[in-house]
Amino acid sequence: MIITHHGGQCFKVSFGDTTIAFDPISKESKKWSAAKFGADVAFISMKHPDFNGRDQVVHGSRQAFVVDGPGEYEIGEVTAHGFGVQTIYDGKPHFNTIYQVQLEGINMVFLGALNSPDIDPKILGELGDIDILFTPIGGGDVLEVPQASKLGVKLEARLIIPMHYDKQSLEAFLKEESSQTVKPQDKLTLKKKDILGMSGEIVVLSA
Numbered sequence: 001m002i003i004t005h006h007g008g009q010c011f012k013v014s015f016g017d018t019t020i021a022f023d024p025i026s027k028e029s030k031k032w033s034a035a036k037f038g039a040d041v042a043f044i045s046m047k048h049p050d051f052n053g054r055d056q057v058v059h060g061s062r063q064a065f066v067v068d069g070p071g072e073y074e075i076g077e078v079t080a081h082g083f084g085v086q087t088i089y090d091g092k093p094h095f096n097t098i099y100q101v102q103l104e105g106i107n108m109v110f111l112g113a114l115n116s117p118d119i120d121p122k123i124l125g126e127l128g129d130i131d132i133l134f135t136p137i138g139g140g141d142v143l144e145v146p147q148a149s150k151l152g153v154k155l156e157a158r159l160i161i162p163m164h165y166d167k168q169s170l171e172a173f174l175k176e177e178s179s180q181t182v183k184p185q186d187k188l189t190l191k192k193k194d195i196l197g198m199s200g201e202i203v204v205l206s207a
Helices: 145-155 167-176 192-196
Strands: 002-005 011-015 018-022 041-043 065-067 071-075 078-089 092-103 106-110 132-136 159-163 187-189
Touching: 002 159, 018 092, 041 078, 041 092, 065 071, 132 145, 145 167
Parallel strands: 018 041, 041 065, 106 132, 132 159
Antiparallel strands: 002 011, 002 187, 011 018, 071 078, 078 092, 092 106
16 A cells, blocks of 8 residues: 655555545645546545545546545445534534545544544444544644544554644644654555554654
């Protein structure tokens, strides 16, 4: 599995012939620049230009299957479960979808633009053993650093990938996690067996 970060909450996850996009950035976003790449499945956590650039993951004849809300999904080798939670973003009420996505035995949980660590226990019970947790840490409209850190511990994720951050919030998060020596990397390449030996490890992917 290869994971790359394309700004904000946008990630590209590739495994063999399958490519997943999380929260592709729209060209209408006023916060981040859109990145264009082909994907087979696109998960959109919120209907907002910062996260719903479905046109940006079309490449040639490759048309992504778009998942943009709660429900259970099976797309090729990808199985997913979306859980809707209410949130505030840009000063307005929105629905944010937390996604649990499984591919080749790796359980990924993508929190989306979550702004409260108080997740319904029923949802928590459905997430299972989390291999990779994508969590926002930027504060303001999304989780503050201490909230994100405590939630990562609560969810017992083996590997945590921060997102939706700026330089200041990233430095604060790494300090909170006692991981100041962690350096951003261009991409993350790993297998299931690599993750099994991890416990709350932090990987920062540069955009």
